[in-house]
Amino acid sequence: xxxxxxxxxLALGLLSSQAQAQTDNDALWMPKKNLCGGIIYQHGQWNHYxxxxxxxxxxxxxxxxxxMAMAMASxxxxxxxxxxxxxxxxKNQASAGTLIGQQGVQDLSVALKQHLLGRxxxxxxYFNLAGVAGGSTPMTNYVADYLPLSIGMHSTNxxxxxxxxxxxxxxxxxxxxxxxxxxxxKIDRTAYYTTEMNYSNVVRMPxxxxxxxxxxxxxxxxxxxxLIAERMETIGGFDIRRNDMPFLSNNMDALRTGIAAKxxxxxxxxxxxxxxxxxxxxxxxxxxxxLSLGAVYxxxxxxxxxxxx
Amino acid sequence: MNKxxxxxxxxxxxxxxxxxxxxxxxxxxPVLAPLNTDTGxxxxxxxxxxxxxxFAVTAPIAVTAADYKLELHEITERQKNKTAQDExxxxxxxxGTVLRWNxxxxxxxxxxxxxxxxxxxxxxxxxxxxxxxxxxxxPFANPPYAARAYAYVSAAQYDxxxxxxxxxxxxxxxxxxxxxNSIVELIPVSGAYSYPSDDITAAGAAVAMxxxxxxxxxxxxxxxxxxxxxxxxxxxxCTRSDAVAGEKLGRDVAAKFIARARTxxxxxxxxxxxxxxxxxxDAINRGEIPWISREIPERPPMLPLFGKVKGFLMDSLEMVNxxxxxxxxTNSEQFRKELAEVKSYSMNPNRTYFRIVHFWGDGVxxxxxxxxxxxxxxxxxxxxxxxxxxxxxxxxLLNMSMMxxxxxxxxxxxxxxxxxxxxxxxxxxxxxxxxxFPAYTSGHSTFSGAAATILGHIVPARAAAYxxxxxxxxxxxxxxxxxxxxxxxTGMSMGKMxxxxxxxxxxxxxxx
Numbered sequence: 001x002x003x004x005x006x007x008x009x010l011a012l013g014l015l016s017s018q019a020q021a022q023t024d025n026d027a028l029w030m031p032k033k034n035l036c037g038g039i040i041y042q043h044g045q046w047n048h049y050x051x052x053x054x055x056x057x058x059x060x061x062x063x064x065x066x067x068m069a070m071a072m073a074s075x076x077x078x079x080x081x082x083x084x085x086x087x088x089x090x091k092n093q094a095s096a097g098t099l100i101g102q103q104g105v106q107d108l109s110v111a112l113k114q115h116l117l118g119r120x121x122x123x124x125x126y127f128n129l130a131g132v133a134g135g136s137t138p139m140t141n142y143v144a145d146y147l148p149l150s151i152g153m154h155s156t157n158x159x160x161x162x163x164x165x166x167x168x169x170x171x172x173x174x175x176x177x178x179x180x181x182x183x184x185x186k187i188d189r190t191a192y193y194t195t196e197m198n199y200s201n202v203v204r205m206p207x208x209x210x211x212x213x214x215x216x217x218x219x220x221x222x223x224x225x226x227l228i229a230e231r232m233e234t235i236g237g238f239d240i241r242r243n244d245m246p247f248l249s250n251n252m253d254a255l256r257t258g259i260a261a262k263x264x265x266x267x268x269x270x271x272x273x274x275x276x277x278x279x280x281x282x283x284x285x286x287x288x289x290x291l292s293l294g295a296v297y298x299x300x301x302x303x304x305x306x307x308x309x
Numbered sequence: 310m311n312k313x314x315x316x317x318x319x320x321x322x323x324x325x326x327x328x329x330x331x332x333x334x335x336x337x338x339p340v341l342a343p344l345n346t347d348t349g350x351x352x353x354x355x356x357x358x359x360x361x362x363x364f365a366v367t368a369p370i371a372v373t374a375a376d377y378k379l380e381l382h383e384i385t386e387r388q389k390n391k392t393a394q395d396e397x398x399x400x401x402x403x404x405g406t407v408l409r410w411n412x413x414x415x416x417x418x419x420x421x422x423x424x425x426x427x428x429x430x431x432x433x434x435x436x437x438x439x440x441x442x443x444x445x446x447x448p449f450a451n452p453p454y455a456a457r458a459y460a461y462v463s464a465a466q467y468d469x470x471x472x473x474x475x476x477x478x479x480x481x482x483x484x485x486x487x488x489x490n491s492i493v494e495l496i497p498v499s500g501a502y503s504y505p506s507d508d509i510t511a512a513g514a515a516v517a518m519x520x521x522x523x524x525x526x527x528x529x530x531x532x533x534x535x536x537x538x539x540x541x542x543x544x545x546x547c548t549r550s551d552a553v554a555g556e557k558l559g560r561d562v563a564a565k566f567i568a569r570a571r572t573x574x575x576x577x578x579x580x581x582x583x584x585x586x587x588x589x590x591d592a593i594n595r596g597e598i599p600w601i602s603r604e605i606p607e608r609p610p611m612l613p614l615f616g617k618v619k620g621f622l623m624d625s626l627e628m629v630n631x632x633x634x635x636x637x638x639t640n641s642e643q644f645r646k647e648l649a650e651v652k653s654y655s656m657n658p659n660r661t662y663f664r665i666v667h668f669w670g671d672g673v674x675x676x677x678x679x680x681x682x683x684x685x686x687x688x689x690x691x692x693x694x695x696x697x698x699x700x701x702x703x704x705x706l707l708n709m710s711m712m713x714x715x716x717x718x719x720x721x722x723x724x725x726x727x728x729x730x731x732x733x734x735x736x737x738x739x740x741x742x743x744x745x746f747p748a749y750t751s752g753h754s755t756f757s758g759a760a761a762t763i764l765g766h767i768v769p770a771r772a773a774a775y776x777x778x779x780x781x782x783x784x785x786x787x788x789x790x791x792x793x794x795x796x797x798x799t800g801m802s803m804g805k806m807x808x809x810x811x812x813x814x815x816x817x818x819x820x821x
Contacts (some may be wrong), residue, residue, distance in 0.1 A: 142660075
């Protein structure tokens with residue numbers, strides 16, 4: 001399952017996309033009338049960040065840590081169309097300084113993933129192509145304008161993503177590209193400075209593009225190990241000024257790398273998942289390291305199981 | 310199935326673009342058409358000028374002179390070739406020059422309101438006015454600096470406009486459209502006379518004053534002034550010589566305020582390491598816990614000698630006599646009770662408290678609490694349709710009261726030098742940053758008490774609303790767990806006392 005949660009990613013640089021099966025980020029499929037549900041726990045932290053492009057520490061926040069527990073479910077509407085739902089609870093804290101931490105339920109995301117080109121053999125390679133459309137919206141009235149400790153951006157987002165997957169002898173590579181639009185965000189104050197004064201409580205949120213490449217070894221949809229490279233780029237936004245606070249509409253970019261795995265235990269439908277991500281470079285974000293662990297359980301409502309992949 | 314996906318994607322994008330189409334970045338203030346032209350303003354009581362004609366304004370050339378006809382021609386030519394950008398500028402500057410320069414000042418305050426980063430050895434650099442563009446940029450426009458900046462700019466504009474009104478009545482040069490029928494008044498032109506232009510007098514005074522206060526912005530300010538002048542000439546409200554005379558008068562009057570600003574002791578308000586040490590040892594000698602910076606590394610206190618700055622409404626004797634009694638001793642039962650109250654807010658934050666704390670936070674990177682009260686005032690002044698001179702007068706009253714509030718508040722803070730709640734009990738976490746100066750009295754409360762009092766006098770229909778806002782601003786510091794109740798209650802009553810000094814001036818300055 002998947003921690004693809006942009007607002008959070010952008011806000012904290014703590015979380016990262018992870019690659020697990022049947023997410024909105026891979027070309028693997030839940031068979032028709034199969035439901036997969038589970039919980040993922042993730043811990044991320046950073047003690048250095050990029051103020052614009054300037055790399056620094058800040059003794060007044062020390063180490064910022066983020067804990068997340070996320071409920072997720074993925075369902076096969078049919079063999080070529082999956083629905084994916086996620087809802088995280090997040091707790092953010094700083095180890096130094098006086099600022100109080102934040103916690104709560106963040107945004108509900110819903111995505112639909114459609115096969116555009118089914119698993120097709122071409123020479124010795126299997127090809128897969130999928131399209132995803134999704135969106136997320138805040139479930140609670142959490143404080144957005146309190147970076148780096150707010151649990152999200154409080155925007156409602158819509159995104160589309162293309163996924164291409166190629167496989168040979170159980171080795172595979174998956175490439176994804178996505179583009180996300182974000183709604184305006186209302187904050188609690190009536191004026192804020194970006195590169196100019198804005199006499200408004202409305203913040204325009206720049207769009208976000210994301211590209212990812214994953215290479216791995218896959219026994220089937222529930223057993224694989226992969227290496228990840230990810231580039232996230234905010235299209236627009238502004239840099240944090242010297243010694244200023246971060247802001248919602250900053251130009252937040254990140255380049256990350258990591259590893260992820262999923263392993264099914266026996267044939268009972270239970271799988272464990274784990275991942276680790278590290279930030280190589282960034283802009284207006286923390287240099288975060290993240291570890292996650294999760295368990296999902298798959299139920300087949302067809303009575304008979306068909307592994308299609 | 311593909312079509313579902315794309316319908317869904319389409320919906321998401323459509324929804325998103327609906328929300329994004331709005332233009333939230335500027336307030337659409339209407340063009341100013343004053344209800345009362347205040348033709349008698351030339352006799353209103355000035356602040357630093359001894360009389361309205363302290364600075365000479367030479368008599369204008371006759372409206373029949375060839376040079377003047379060329380000036381009228383400039384207007385008609387500009388009006389014939391008006392562009393879409395001109396239209397934007399007309400509606401921008403047409404809302405009022407005092408208003409717009411106040412917004413410019415608020416923007417500069419926000420831009421410069423950033424505390425410097427520490428040096429590698431843990432000390433902090435101090436911004437230098439002699440080298441304003443080097444890091445750390447000068448100034449660090451923190452609340453006391455900002456309060457003083459707002460006061461000087463407003464006060465200089467007010468004196469300059471009183472003088473301009475005096476000369477307009479003296480010289481009685483008719484407004485351009487009276488001298489040439491083909492000139493259209495693209496914005497409402499206030500009064501019958503235009504020499505010197507009140508808009509450009511206000512602009513000239515503001516720019517000269519702001520160049521002192523924000524020396525790194527000289528080029529931007531001069532460019533903005535050119536834009537203002539050209540727009541006002543285009544509008545038909547003044548000719549080139551009306552503008553030139555106004556600009557000069559504004560700068561002349563500002564020079565008087567600049568000279569005062571150079572000697573008002575604000576330049577020494579940073580203090581020295583010896584001053585900082587003495588504040589601490591004095592508190593210890595009184596048997597109290599001294600204030601310690603909550604920042605890491607410890608940052609020297611913000612402008613500890615600002616309490617010695619020369620005020621506008623109160624002299625230093627009045628200020629010392631008005632100094633509030635001490636806060637509860639850090640050894641007292643009362644102190645423990647108040648600390649426990651702060652802690653209860655820290656332990657039980659809710660969304661409403663966050664909203665209030667952040668609405669009134671006005672911390673780093675913002676226009677500060679005095680700037681917030683300027684924003685509140687301006688929004689309420691717009692529908693009042695004041696003349697420019699009355700706009701300046703009302704903002705001067707507001708801002709002089711807040712500068713004096715800053716002085717009195719800083720005097721108390723550094724006289725008593727008491728600790729913040731989170732210093733005494735490190736378990737107290739805060740909903741906003743802890744300001745880098747002692748707790749007693751609360752700056753927010755003192756500013757807000759002063760502002761609500763004078764604004765309630767200027768716009769009586771809103772008096773109750775201002776008091777409610779001041780009370781909320783004040784309590785926000787308790788909800789945020791950065792102030793004790795004593796800080797905010799004493800600050801509020803001190804602020805109201807200072808606000809009443811401004812009311813007293815308002816009642817006797819000839820404008821009411």
